[in-house]
Amino acid sequence: MERVQELPLVVRDLTVAYQKRPVLKEVSLSLPEGRLIGVVGPNGAGKSTMIKAILGMIPRISGDVQIYGQPVDRVRRTVGYVPQRASVDWDFPTDVLDVVMMGRYGHLGLIRRPGARERTAAMEALERVGMAEFAHRQISQLSGGQQQRVFLARALAQDARIYFMDEPFAGVDAATEKAIVSLLSGLKASGRTVVVVHHDLQTVREYFDWLVLLNVRVLAAGPVEQVFTPENLARTYGGRLGNLALLAGAMPQQLRSLGGD
Amino acid sequence: MALPAPFVIIAVGALAAGASGLVGSFLVLRRMTMLGDAISHAVLPGIALAFLLTGSRAAPVMVLGAALCGLLTAYAVQTLQRAGVQEDAGMGVTFTALFALGVVLITAFAGRVHLDLDHVLYGEIAYAPWDLWLVGDVSLGPRALWTMGAIFLLDLLAVVLFFKELKFCAFDPATAEALGINVSAFHYLLMTLVSITTVGAFDAVGAILVVAMLVLPGATAYLLTERLSTMLALAVGLGALASVLGYLLARITDTAVAGAMAVVGGVLFALVFWWARRRRRG
Amino acid sequence: MDANTQWVMSGTALLGMAAGVVGVLALLRRRALMGDVLAHAALPGIAAAFLLTGSKTPGPLLTGAAVAGVLGTGAMAAITRYSRLKQDAAMSLVLTVFFGLGIMLLNVVQRMPGGNQSGLDKFLFGQAAAIVPRDVRVIMVLAGALCLLVLVFYKEFKLLAFDQEFGAGLGLPMGRLDLLLNLGLVLAVVTGLESVGVVLMAALLTTPALAARYWTDRLSRMLPLAGLFGALSGVAGTLLSQVGPRMPTGPLIVLAATLLFVVSLLAAPHRGLAARLVRMARTRAQVRRERLLEALYDLSEEAASAGLPADVTVADLERRRGLSPRWVGPLLERMVRTGVVERVRAAAERQEAWRLTGHGLAEAYQVARRERLHLVYLMHQAEIGAPFGPEVHPQLEPLLRLHGLEPVLGRGQPGEGVG
Secondary structure, three states: OOOHHHOOEEEEEEEEEEOOEEEEEEEEEEEOOOOEEEEEOOOOOOHHHHHHHHOOOOOOOEEEEEEOOEOHHHHHHHEEEEOOOOOOOOOOOOEHHHHHHHHHHHHHOOOOOOOHHHHHHHHHHHHHOOOHHHOOOEHHHOOHHHHHHHHHHHHHHOOOOEEEEEOOOOOOOHHHHHHHHHHHHHHHHOOOEEEEEOOOHHHHHHHOOEEEEEEOEEEEEEEHHHHOOHHHHHHHHOOOOOOHHHHHHHOHHHHHHOOOO | OOOOHHHHHHHHHHHHHHHHHHHHHHHHHOOOHHHHHHHHHHHHHHHHHHHHHHOOOOHHHHHHHHHHHHHHHHHHHHHHHHOOOOHHHHHHHHHHHHHHHHHHHHHHOOOOOOOOHHHHHHOOHHHHHHOEEEEOOEEEEEHHHHHHHHHHHHHHHHHHHOHHHHHHHHHOHHHHHHOOOOHHHHHHHHHHHHHHHHHHHHHHHHHHHHHHHHHHHHHHHHOOOOOHHHHHHHHHHHHHHHHHHHHHHHHHHOOOHHHHHHHHHHHHHHHHHHHHHHHHHO | OOHHHHHHHHHHHHHHHHHHHHHHHHHHOOOOOHHHHHHHHHHHHHHHHHHHHOOOOHHHHHHHHHHHHHHHHHHHHHHHHHOOOOHHHHHHHHHHHHHHHHHHHHHHHHHOOOOOOOOHHHHHHOOHHHOOHHHHHHHHHHHHHHHHHHHHOHHHHHHHHHOHHHHHHOOOOHHHHHHHHHHHHHHHHHHHHHHHOHHHHHHHHHHHHHHHHOOOOOHHHHHHHHHHHHHHHHHHHHHHHOOOOOOOHHHHHHHHHHHHHHHHHHHOOOOOHHHHHHHHHHHHHHHHHHHHHHHHHHHHHHHHHOOOOOOEOHHHHHHHHOOOHHHHHHHHHHHHHOOOEEEEEEOOOOEEEEEEOHHHHHHHHHHHHHHHHHHHHHHOHHHHOOOOOHHHHHHHHHHHHHOOOOOOOOOOOOOOOOO
16 A cells, blocks of 8 residues: 555545535545546536646535645645636737746746746647647637647646646547647656546547546546446446447447346 | 926826836736726725825825725725626726715815815826925925836836736636636736826826726737737837827827827727738738 | 705706616626716717817717717727727727827817816716706606617517527527617716716616616516616715715715615625525525534444444544534534434543434434435436436436445334444
8 A cells, every 4th residue: 555645646535515516525536656547427527626626726625635645735836737728818919839838837936037948848848749830829820729739738848747637638639639649658658647537438448547437426446447347337427328329339349248237 | 407397297108108008918918907997996085095194195105095995996896706796897886986985085175185186187297397306405306207117117027027927827817826826916916006007197197097008008019919028018118109199299289198198099009900900801 | 955956866866767777788788887988988079069069058969979989889899809809908998098089179178268167077077066957858858768768678678688699599689789778878878977977977877787686686676676776876965965065966976876785785685695694504504414414324324334333423523524523513512402413422532422313313314315316316417307306216216226325224213223
């Protein structure tokens, strides 16, 4: 049993509720280091909420979160966050390189200005997402997939030890998808931990080696091979195997071996 | 050392417009220009009270009163918002009430408040060269020049020091928060700067047209460039230019400087707007 | 009360009423500050009208104001449509540039013979004290026109305010209605400008409407209520200004309206802050009680399945369920008095521990069962497709079993204690 300080994320009894409705109920997780961890569950299951609650962006009713044994506020620099694309002002006067350099602001601290080192780190990050030649392009001129890659580059530039990504694959083109996948492997190869909220069951096995099944509560968590079973999926997505199409897409072979409900 | 009057007037105007353009640019970027409008109206009771309580018209006192009032406004608007009031309605209620309060204070206590309402509204830039800062027997020059100069430097210092934080908070506050930047603190910093700059600029152009100086340079610069640092520099420059040309226009047409500056600023904006549109089309 | 004051009072009351009514629509359309913008933008129109016609009668001046208002609206639309600037910037730009132009024109006017009367402060704060019968007649006509407008197009404005897309879907000309609303705003502004000034109009268009919001959700009630509040503000302000020799009427009307707003915000039943706080306190008390019962049940269940005694300490409740001892302690005491829990001494830790009584268990069972049904409902909401209630319980029960959540302890055994 690893000590808490060595685990990138330990969550205990996390509960988040709006009015009386629990959105997350007694969520407990201990994530191992250096894995690509997918978080899947139906819509409205609280996946984005969990990430935000972990990062302290929304209040929680109870529960404890520790990142490498410390409360989140103390280690923000080592935590990277790639949100869903929405809330940014795309007309802002800034170029791609500038946005990526913002990822270094945590390291710079107050007042200090970004210099050559930050610029280099940012350019490297852009290369890794395949956007280097867009460095001086204004952000409003980018396509959706390109914007997503810029956000990923920003997170990379942050050089964090654990990353949280909220549906990075949603609505992106094939080229961006490939870029993201290769990025994730690169991160894993350098020992980082990546937690990805994911929406597409078909690609779970391909992308991740660890899985969390979430639907208000944690239904299962562990290596993909062990956790990604029809029974667990049934409990997460639907009591009856009513979502056969869903499951058939995810695991055609196993389905044949299943009997009735 | 007596500076020529036109120089003083132009310098004060340019400093006021430059400082306002600088902080106003962030209001434009954060879509908060109406809050600038609100604050510039709402600082009136602050100034009146500051005078009533201290009996002094000294700049630091006024500035403090204004800063506190500006912060109060920003805080009240946020509180109302959290209580479920629409943001723009909250602003409307707050600043009209504060402005009305200010007018009542000034008018009712007119005997004790030697604040000429016209001065506050119109500004008195024409008198700036003769309103001297006297220390004992020595004249240090026009008071407005010192005040506005100091405020300009303050704004410049804050923007330069916190450039990247202000940028990030304006661009993507959610991620900035996640990264550990105190977005709320920088919001109130900006509000404080706006309040202080507003009061300084009252001297030059009066309460009413301070908003012009807050918004016009920034909005114009926004259309001209895709880089924040360039935008800010352009805003300062455009502000100064509008104030110079405005002064000249006011002399030619024999009207108040305040109105002329706003009109010149508007003309500059219109030109840039038209040019930018042609560039996008073509 | 002298005749003059009476005229002033009727004028401001009518004005307040019309402004309140139109203000509701502006508020619901999220255009609360548009009145402020239009009021400032009207100045050049008024000055130009005087310059062109040399007349100070309401007709030309108001027409000038209206033209300026329309031009301002057009300018705002052009700015947002053809550039990167957003609506707030468009509003501020129109406000300041038009107003600046107005000041320049006003300076020119002031130097002309007969132009001296139109001082800036009059424009800002109005000369409410100088309202004469003729002004009141003008206000009456314009206010009447506004109210008629709202009455005639009531259904359409309602759609415009609450669900524009639906209205467009029905084939109603929403764009033109919007324009009509803007024109209505211009009309309201213009009506009040001469008598009560710019700042006041902005306030009258926002504050009474906002105050009315706290008393009702229904447009049919909000409109007359806002009108009433506006009128009351006018009357109150006028009366207050009689108090002292130098009390300006306009600003006092604003303050009266603000006071009405603050009172509404705090004291309105159901929607006001006081009522909400009371409701929140009650809900919180109920929620706490249920959370405690549920926690007691869960922990007892766990203990029972491990063969341990079902004793729970306050520390357990804090650690496992995030329940703060601050309120758990007193609540447990109250529950002892009502026979829901009993005190026991946990031998091992020499700490105070608590245990559900038979009665308590029966109640806690119900609470726990309901919470778990709700939880399972939330997890499978998409397939169930109906709102949570007794009708869906049959569907939920098998799901309870599937997730291993079915409460067993105390089932069907009222009055029997825990082992």
